[in-house]
Amino acid sequence: MSGLERIGVIGAGAWGTALAVTARRAGRMVALWAREPEVVEAVNARHCNELFLPGVALDPGLAASGDLGAVVAAAEALLLVTPAQHLRAGCRALAAACRPGTPVVICSKGIELASCALMHEVVAAELPQAVVAVLSGPTFAAEVARGLPTAITLACGDAGLGQALVEALGTPSFRPYLSDDLVGAEIGGAVKNVLAIACGIVEGRGFGDNARAALITRGLAEMSRLALARGGRIETLMGLSGLGDLMLTASSTQSRNYSLGFALGEGRALAEILGGRHSVTEGVHSAAAVVGMAEKHGIEMPICAVIDAVLNRGADLDSEIEGLLARPFRSEGV
Ligand SMILES: NC(=O)c1ccc[n+]([C@@H]2O[C@H](COP(=O)([O-])OP(=O)(O)OC[C@H]3O[C@@H](n4cnc5c(N)ncnc54)[C@H](O)[C@@H]3O)[C@@H](O)[C@H]2O)c1
Numbered sequence: 001m002s003g004l005e006r007i008g009v010i011g012a013g014a015w016g017t018a019l020a021v022t023a024r025r026a027g028r029m030v031a032l033w034a035r036e037p038e039v040v041e042a043v044n045a046r047h048c049n050e051l052f053l054p055g056v057a058l059d060p061g062l063a064a065s066g067d068l069g070a071v072v073a074a075a076e077a078l079l080l081v082t083p084a085q086h087l088r089a090g091c092r093a094l095a096a097a098c099r100p101g102t103p104v105v106i107c108s109k110g111i112e113l114a115s116c117a118l119m120h121e122v123v124a125a126e127l128p129q130a131v132v133a134v135l136s137g138p139t140f141a142a143e144v145a146r147g148l149p150t151a152i153t154l155a156c157g158d159a160g161l162g163q164a165l166v167e168a169l170g171t172p173s174f175r176p177y178l179s180d181d182l183v184g185a186e187i188g189g190a191v192k193n194v195l196a197i198a199c200g201i202v203e204g205r206g207f208g209d210n211a212r213a214a215l216i217t218r219g220l221a222e223m224s225r226l227a228l229a230r231g232g233r234i235e236t237l238m239g240l241s242g243l244g245d246l247m248l249t250a251s252s253t254q255s256r257n258y259s260l261g262f263a264l265g266e267g268r269a270l271a272e273i274l275g276g277r278h279s280v281t282e283g284v285h286s287a288a289a290v291v292g293m294a295e296k297h298g299i300e301m302p303i304c305a306v307i308d309a310v311l312n313r314g315a316d317l318d319s320e321i322e323g324l325l326a327r328p329f330r331s332e333g334v
């Protein structure tokens, strides 16, 4: 018995909806806050979320609401699932209704572009009354919503609360593994999206499986370097929220980051790809923040730098790839 019975889920995109379904499956009472009135209507009246999670039948006991204050005030724990670049505004909007000591679990993956802050730093600044945790790992929303077996990292500085959250959300098909390394978990989740774009490019350009394996491995070294510089632990990066999520996202067409990279690799323009999507592709927004954070700490992240240059600085993809392959040989390791 976790003592956390009423869960408020803030954000009804694919992941928020899947997590709401998961919490219901774990036996919790769940209120799902949606920004879009049509999502509230679809969840309550037709038990689906066609806009963000098409083709998945939702538990009829899952209730959605457009009333943010009411959802927050009724919750014993909150899951924040807005896109990373909107998390600060989301925290500000709910701050007045959030009681002291409320557990707030960050489920978004990214780094704030304007400040290069990690999501738990954003929440600590905007919701000082909350106790923060991070949920991150290899978890495609549609598979989680369907109840397919999934494991994930739950990082919390308060071991007792972390255990209560594991018990509140865990089921045989959704297995949270407890950690106290918020920094490592967040950096893994943010950087893997940038690396997934790179792997998609490799596939779209037809560079082959060797190149993708090299990119994943050297990308993991970049991710680990940044996490260590920020005080994260290597074991976290070798776990579900690091290597696990990188393996998943960097090799599956289900990933929005990988598929965006694939389309870039095939020669399509970024604006055209993004113009055809209403879902979030976090790596596009995090690339510059990752590089900014790396520069601040004097860390080399050449793969992420190429992605940032191509996405945000108008660099030519082929010249950047050529430059990456021409880098001096170096010793292996982080
Ligand atoms: N989809 C997944 O499989 C998955 C898995 C794990 C983590 N995540 C993370 O969860 C977060 C949310 O992703 P998602 O897949 O649920 O999103 P989504 O692409 O399915 O939906 C977009 C979301 O963005 C919201 N949104 C759009 N414009 C907004 C604005 N101006 N202000 C505030 N919110 C706005 C929408 O309401 C919706 O909730 C991301 O950080 C993502 O990396 C997603």
Ligand SMILES: O=P(O)(O)OC[C@H](O)CO
Residues within 6 Å of the ligand: 109, 137, 138, 139, 140, 141, 193, 196, 245, 248, 249, 254, 255, 256, 257, 258, 280, 281, 282
């Ligand atoms: O579809 P993506 O690329 O946003 O990835 C979704 C999840 O983060 C996978 O763990």
